[in-house]
Amino acid sequence: MTPGSRALRPLQLLRHQVGALATTAVDFSVMAALVSGAHASPVLGTVVGAGCGAVTNFYLGRRWIFRVGAGAPSSQAARYLLVSAASLGLNAGGEWLLAVRLGVGYLLARTLVAIAVSLLWNYPMHRHFVFAAERTS
Numbered sequence: 001m002t003p004g005s006r007a008l009r010p011l012q013l014l015r016h017q018v019g020a021l022a023t024t025a026v027d028f029s030v031m032a033a034l035v036s037g038a039h040a041s042p043v044l045g046t047v048v049g050a051g052c053g054a055v056t057n058f059y060l061g062r063r064w065i066f067r068v069g070a071g072a073p074s075s076q077a078a079r080y081l082l083v084s085a086a087s088l089g090l091n092a093g094g095e096w097l098l099a100v101r102l103g104v105g106y107l108l109a110r111t112l113v114a115i116a117v118s119l120l121w122n123y124p125m126h127r128h129f130v131f132a133a134e135r136t137s
Contacts, residue, residue, distance in 0.1 A: 009127075012065065016123045019060040027053030054084060066131035079130040083122065090117045 031049030034040040040048075058080050062068050068076070094113030098104040104112075 012127070013123060015065045016061075016126065017118065019057060019065050020118050020122070022060065023053045023057040026056045054080075061126055061131055066127065068131045068133075070133065071131075076130055080126075083125045083130055086125075087117055087122055090121055 027049040029049075030052045031042075031045040034045040034048055035042050058077060061080070062073065062076065091110075091113055094117065095106070095109055098109035098113060099106045
């Protein structure tokens with residue numbers, strides 16, 4: 001299998017899912033610490049927590065999940081932001097569809113949508129777009 005191969009990489013996918021769990025833990029821990037410990041507003045806690053989670057996820061993706069040594073971090077970060085913005089839209093749209101339109105409980109809907117978006121959007125886009133080997137012209 002060549003480095004650019006599109007074949008499924010089960011260990012890489014497992015690292016991606018572990019990274020997503022770690023990112024969620026950072027996000028929610030920072031949010032809870034700010035809201036409960038520092039008495040910040042939930043909105044501020046959410047924004048700062050999500051930002052810390054995004055930085056964690058980008059670092060894990062670059063260094064551990066996809067093990068990218070080459071390529072400019074700035075161009076990868078720009079691609080990461082694009083993918084993350086689309087992921088936010090997919091998560092919000094999925095939550096709206098399942099919870100609002102179909103009446104699924106919001107926590108179950110959020111869990112189902114998050115898993116689907118992670119496996120069907122985030123992982124492939126991180127692997128083949130964000131952290132793909134830099135193309136030379």
